Amino acid sequence: MSIKFRKNLLVCSGKSCQDASNFDLVDFINTKLKDYNLEHEIQAVQSVCFNKCTIGPNMIVYPDNVEYSTITKDDIDDIIIEHLLNNRIVERLVYNDKNKFSGTNKKQYRIALRNCGFIDPEEIKDYIENDGYDALAKCLTEFTPEAATQEIIKSGLRGRGGGGFPTGIKWEITSKSISDQKYVVCNADEGDPGAFMDRSILEGDPHSIIEAMAICGYCIGANKGIVYIRAEYPLAIKRLKIALEQAKDYGLLGKNIFGTNFEFTIDIKYGAGAFVCGEETALIHSMEGLRGEPTLKPPYPSVSGYLEKPTNVNNVETFASIPAIINKGAAWYSSIGTEKSKGTKVFALAGKINNVGLIEVPMGTTLREVIYDIGGGIVDGKKFKAVQTGGPSGGCLTEKHLDFPIDFDSLTAAGSMMGSGGMIVMDEDDCMVAMAKFYLEFTVEESCGKCAPCRIGNKRLHEMLTKICDDNGTLEDLDLMRNLGVVIKDTSLCGLGQTSPNPILSTMVNFYDEYHAHVVDHKCPSGQCTSFLKYYIDKENCIGCLVCARNCPVNAIFGEKKKLHIINREICIKCGICMEKCKFDAIYLK
């Protein structure tokens, strides 16, 4: 069986393409095809959104992979006569403004996700078939540990967990620490709200992590690896365990790997899901069975880590890139990306974006490309407001950052951070003060409580934000918040506290007018903070049935039968029960 129709027209079914065409393009094309007696050779079908909403309606001619944009009814005849009958591409409909779109759909480049979605994660043979364990074999038989480490250094790979420390340098430092025992730790304690790339990699391609950990072990001189994974990821744990068993059965873990003297084993340790345990010193303490609290660095784990032995901690995504780097060479990897951030980065797109999902793009891709070309733009065609990168430790990027190339340093310069790569997109309906409060709530909850700035300072910050959202804030609060935020950043013990005020500080820089509106004008511009809203009774609709008054838990509604009721706003607690109970739509919020 093969594809029946000579050609297929894939028509974008995205909402904006449909709105733009204002008629059923698929039906229209199919009717037209009948007019030309082509209905047995060519067919038009709807496809999932192409993410090129600004230039819709769009369609792709398959298998030619020619893409036409901004099509109108009149263009269909041209496309049929020229392209479908005479195989001449209708150039005027091919959109190739290089400034907006590169002319290709393929903005993404998958290195860490190269096998995700293609191989069966529970079948080692699938991995081996796709060049699996070649990199380990190459390292053990062709490279000395130093040469392999140099390869990683030359590739320019930086830690994908958030900090962006050069991976090869970390390996080199650990390899130089002298000890009878060293450890390789894979940090799979993914805690950022909205980030799920580590889970996806472990669920889709666990062998690449095993292979990379063994390579790391060879480079730094360790024979034991530990994956620290959160217990909330049962499927990832299950697949990792299967993969470990299979690797052992094939002799790819254990003694004399590939007939050399190198031995390596991997254990799994479970995290209970504390955000702070993603910090490497806290993670190591948690593995030792102690409380998941960070300690001051130095000593760095590469000198004294797990059980006080030199330990190399890398993130899942970092490890996933390693086999590809060894197989294809450092020069290949360093040719991708920007000057100081090489390679690709996986981002988890979430929030008010059409194509929520996991993407991998070369470093230096602009925010606009990520949000509009790959992410398909904002839900319901609303206006883009901001994107929070780096989760609760990061900051927000706004419209003025849209054409910013994304890499480690540019994000830091913009007051945000790469973090693990979560991107939460917000539209015009989102209140940035409420957003900052939401993230702070998370850090207050997740603070381990060891150092005072983080434990107490964040709590105070949260109280002030709550005050502002409840319409009790003052301008002094804003100054105090900014000062306190800077102090927390400067004095906290670990990364959690040092970054926790970031959402507030960055929204105060980019959206100061919203804070100002909350405390001075007593308004929430986006209407999200309900404290600023008041309930009103509509004179026209109220029939005086007393239902609202009877249901009001604080007796704030007064009125007589068949007469207009009144809400006493001094007493009203804004619970909304009256609005829910009214059958005549007589109560509204404003």
Add this chain to the structure above:
Amino acid sequence: MAQIKSVDDLKKIRASIQEKNQKAVANNDNMEIIKINVAMATCGIASGAKTVMNFLIEELPKRNIIANVKQTGCMGYCYAEPTLEITLPNENPMVFGYVDLKKADEIIEKFIKKGELVDGIIPINYELAK
């Protein structure tokens, strides 16, 4: 099971896997087998990929179609889960989004049996580092 003790062993195993795949084709009257990948990460399973996969495994033999249905990890199209990637012999892979049981049935009847494309195709928007 044969342990891999050298680079040659790895190459041998890889060759034997490839050979086995080719043999499966030969046993099947030299018909290339249809490959179906089902995105089965936590997110896919949560939106019903397992039901769809079971449906395919049960229904395809009943309808006399020989296909290799395989679970894979996340394909990245979280907005369109559950997703399937189907490779018909000698064709490029096609990705279908929003595949519920009804859609799966339509895909079998129209795409797999007759080669007609159905609504819900996701244009592939990435390149692989291979």
